[in-house]
Amino acid sequence: MQKIYRSLLATLVLSSVSTGALAKDVTVMISGGFKAALEKLAPQFEAKSGDHIILVSGPSMGKTPQAIPARLARGEKADVVIMVGDALKNLEKDNWIQPGSRVELADSPIGMVVKQGDPKPNIQKDSDLRTTLLNAQSIAYSDSASGRYVSSQLFKKLGIEDQVKEKAHMIERTPVASEVAKGKYAVGFQQVSELLPVPGVTFIGELPEDVQYITRFAGAVVAKAEHRQEGKALLDFLSSTEAQNTIRATGMRTVKVEQPVKQPDTVQ
Incomplete structure (x- = not known):
């Protein structure tokens, strides 16, 4: 009986080693x-x-x-x-x-955040989003696909490119929401999936569908x-x-x- 137990134990050990080696x-x-x-x-x-x-x-x-x-x-x-x-x-x-x-x-659609505790702006319609951006003290966007759209197309579509160019900033590498959470920028844009995991911000919503950009x-x-x-x-x-x-x-x-x-x- 003892030999059988030893044999079973050896088999289990070998099986474990084999499985680990294959992983x-x-x-x-x-x-x-x-x-x-x-x-x-x-x-x-x-x-x-x-x-x-x-x-x-x-x-x-x-x-x-x-x-x-x-x-x-x-x-x-x-x-x-x-x-x-x-x-x-x-x-x-x-x-x-x-x-x-x-x-x-x-x-992945683009969304917007503000610092947690700040007033929640309305961005449901193009006109609402336009007003929000004109009133914002500063705007942040990423250096990737979503940010390129925001800087090169979204502002133009809303007719505010000249009005916001001095207060709109591209954020390299760092998640945009984390910079908004620190209070460095009033609003931030990035893909929704990159905004949601970041603490310290409030997710406002996705861009209106007619000015949305899907990555x-x-x-x-x-x-x-x-x-x-x-x-x-x-x-x-x-x-x-x-x-x-x-x-x-x-x-x-x-x-x-x-x-x-x-x-x-x-x-x-």
């Missing part, structure tokens, strides 16, 4: 818009796969050394990138991405990834139906799948 560290370079969703979903993926996710944060674009393209260019290792879809296209063109590995993950987030396996299969498995999980409730809870929208055009029936 992989999947390194994900990720920009802020999808980070909150992945942080919530990572434990589910790790429990199912046995692999471990390592997050490396950085903007999808911009001049900061922490930006994902800059990290890859200087040789930092990653298995997966998750970032703004347009920026991912540039990585695809430069052959940083494994061909055919791109997966659409979520759509697509997508992921892909890096061309030089050490763990390609595990990276693909992660992206498949993040784009699955079971992940959508969590994704929407972080302020993003499920990617709408375009339905094929139905062909007319052939007359026999």
Whole structure:
């Protein structure tokens, strides 16, 4: 009987060692818009796969050394990138991405915050948003996709570009909401999924739909990834139906799948 117990114990130990040896560290370079969703979903993926996710944060674009393209260019290792879809296209063109590995993950609208405790302005209509921005002492926006839209298009659409240019400021790398929480700026714009996790601010709402800008987030396996299969498995999980409730809870929208055009029936 004692031999049987020893044999079972040895089997369990070997099984544990084998499982540990098979587990992989999947390194994900990720920009802020999808980070909150992945942080919530990572434990589910790790429990199912046995692999471990390592997050490396950085903007999808911009001049900061922490930006994902800059990290890859200087040789930092990653298995997966998750970032703004347009920026991912540039990585695809430069052959940083494994061909055919791109997966659409979520759509992210732009929203606005004020410092917690400050009066809550109305931004439901274009005219309300216009008045709010004209009255604001200062305006902050990001250096990524949402900020580029705010600075180059939103102000023009509202007809206030000249009036706000002296008080509108681009925030590099740092989450916009954290600067608003410190009282450095009166209002802040960024993707909703990047605003909601930050303490010390009040989320006012999304931009009115007719001046809204949706940022697509997508992921892909890096061309030089050490763990390609595990990276693909992660992206498949993040784009699955079971992940959508969590994704929407972080302020993003499920990617709408375009339905094929139905062909007319052939007359026999």
